[in-house]
Amino acid sequence: MIHSHQSWGAFNRLRWRLTFSYTGVTMGAVALLQGATLLLVGGVFYFTDLFPMMIAEKAKSIAPQFVRPLQAIPLSREVLELRLEQLREELEKRAPESDRGFGWGINASRQQKVLLAILARDGRLLATSPAAALPRAEGDRPVRPEKLSELTALALGGERDSTKLACRFSDGTLMAVAPIYTDPAEQGELLGALTVQIYAPFSLREFLRKAVRDLLPIFTVLTLLTGTVGMAFGFFMARRLTRRLSAISAATTAWSHGDFSSQAPERPGDELGELGRRLNEMSHGLRGLIALQQDLASLKERQRLARDLHDTVKQQAFSCAMHLGAATRLLPRDPAAAAHRLDDASQLVQTMQRELSEVIGDLTPRWAGAELAKRLRDFVSEWSHTHGIPAHWTSRGTVQLRDADAQTLFRIAQEALANAARHSAATRVEVTLTAESGEIVLTVLDNGRGFDPVINASAGMGLSNMRERAGTLAGGTLVLTTHPGRGTSLVARCRDSAA
DSSP states (O other): OHHHHHHHHHHHHHHHHHHHHHHHHHHHHHHHHHHHHHHHHHHHHHHSSHHHHHHHHHHHHHGGGGHHHHHOSSOOHHHHHHHHHHHHHHHHTTOTTOSSSOOGGGOOOTTOEEEEEEEETTSOEEEEESSSOOBOSSSBOOOOHHHHHHHHHHHHTTOOOGGGSEEEOTTSEEEEEEEEESOGGGTOOEEEEEEEEEEOOOOHHHHHHHHHHHHHHHHHHHHHHHHHHHHHHHHHHHHHHHHHHHHHHHHHHHHHTTOOOOOOOOOTTSHHHHHHHHHHHHHHHHHHHHHHHHHHHHHHHHHHHHHHHIIIIIHHHHHHHHHHHHHHHHTTTOHHHHHHHHHHHHHHHHHHHHHHHHHHHTSSOOOOGGGHHHHHHHHHHHHHHHHTOOEEEEEESOOOOOHHHHHHHHHHHHHHHHHIIIIIOOSOEEEEEEEETTEEEEEEEEOSOOOOTTTTTTSSSHHHHHHHHHHHSTTOEEEEEEOTTSOEEEEEEEEOTTO
């Protein structure tokens, strides 16, 4: 119950995090879009050649109005100047209703000043409006004769591409030249050119400042409105998401407690539905795996019991039987020796009782891995006394092993000595335990008759048990070296727990 309450609280916090995140992203995206729009509009005016091209195209469309005045004989400068003055006034007064002026497209500055001129085809100045040079925003400024001459030369030289007949200067001055033909559509005779110079300073900073000031209330309302809608939509979507995640969490929590009856929701069509389906498949697999592990654990436990009983009780029973047989033979002629044998057999029976108690009780001896050397020393001494075979014990270094690894090495030593007593007919055995360079090495060496390992590889459980035990050690290996008539050497190795 506590875990379920904590999970619900966590998902509730996740829901609000998702809601506020969605709201913040929505409002931030709207604000960013608004700012980007302002920058884009300002950038189009400030960085592109849109204005000069507009002027050049408009001047090109107006140029035919001067064909008849230029063809008049005699040429009237007063008519040309009057027409230019009308155009200039319309432009400076921002008269969008005029179908003869430049229209709204050029009215980008309150400081806008215009200078118009008509040139003859030989470059002579025929008329201007006004007569003075193009002024600055403050005071007067000279006309740029070099650039104007360059554009005029192109126009009078036959250039018709408007993009090549217009330019813009950094202070806001715009310049364009439009050639005047008797028939523009049919490549008629060139009569002259119309030049346009406009001083229309444009400040991007001023533009953005005014735009933000004027549009801030609208942008604020729009941002708050989209934020409200985003919060409602985000809360709804987050609620659906957290409910589905909560259902998946409840199912996995039940699985962790061993209850596989719960199922994760499998709504098709999205990733969470696919996740639920895969989790349910995993739960079915886990149920089967747990059952299989239980069967394997039972099998391993039976195998371990068989090894332990073989390495302990069976070997001791064999020794007990040998002592009883010897006592039976000695009893008629040497009762004292027979009694000694019977005492040894009685001690072995007591040892078997202790071993069976350990196997039945917990199946794991209650001693620490650091006690391995002492246990082996006592066991080798007891084994030598029981079987009457001289045994030499040697220990070097400090052994630090996990309890399970220490028990495994002890069992390997028991099995090796039991085999030496039963099969080798050895007259001397050496047992060595060393700890060196992060490795523990157990060596059991006898001078018995040996055997052929190929022929005897599958005889009995002893060799297979030792190999299986060595395989459970950390970095464990077991090497058996023997030849008929040359004795037997067994070396078991594993990693030191302290390494």
